């Protein structure tokens with residue numbers, strides 16, 4: 547089995563980093579998604595540009611503060627032990643849209659090297675379309691992503707099973723998409 551997996555917010559959990567940003571800005575998250583709380587706060591304050599620049603920091607130098615989601619590393623190890631190939635396919639611009647010109651692809655590769663088991667195949671696409679076509683060319687059996695819009699995209703390759711990683715349980719059911727809140731559940735479904 548070949549398993550394609552998204553990187554940001556699927557393997558890499560930015561909760562701690564964004565939570566820290568919220569504390570710095572005095573933003574109350576109310577137990578919700580800290581990223582949405584921070585974005586709403588900056589937008590409401592007319593500081594949208596700052597939000598865009600912050601994302602360049604988040605996916606660049608601050609990425610080293612991100613942690614693998616609980617169970618994600620175990621999943622990769624168990625998959626390899628079961629003879630499955632795990633392939634990371636991420637969509638990131640090479641440089642941030644705003645702010646300092648951090649190398650976002652280098653940050654992603656460094657994080658993967660530091661946090662995930664060695665030997666993973668990694669593909670960093672520059673656009674969503676490129677990511678979709680890469681998923682098709684890699685002939686994966688299943689793709690795991692945190693974005694319903696990626697799995698539901700018109701260009702999503704036919705014949706690839708869709709798994710939505712939805713740790714907050716915030717997305718509605720989507721036809722043809724299996725939805726899980728934890729990596730343990732994904733492991734039980736795909737590797738069990």
Ligand SMILES: [Mg+2]
Pocket residue numbers: 552553554555556691692693
């Ligand atoms: Mg993602």
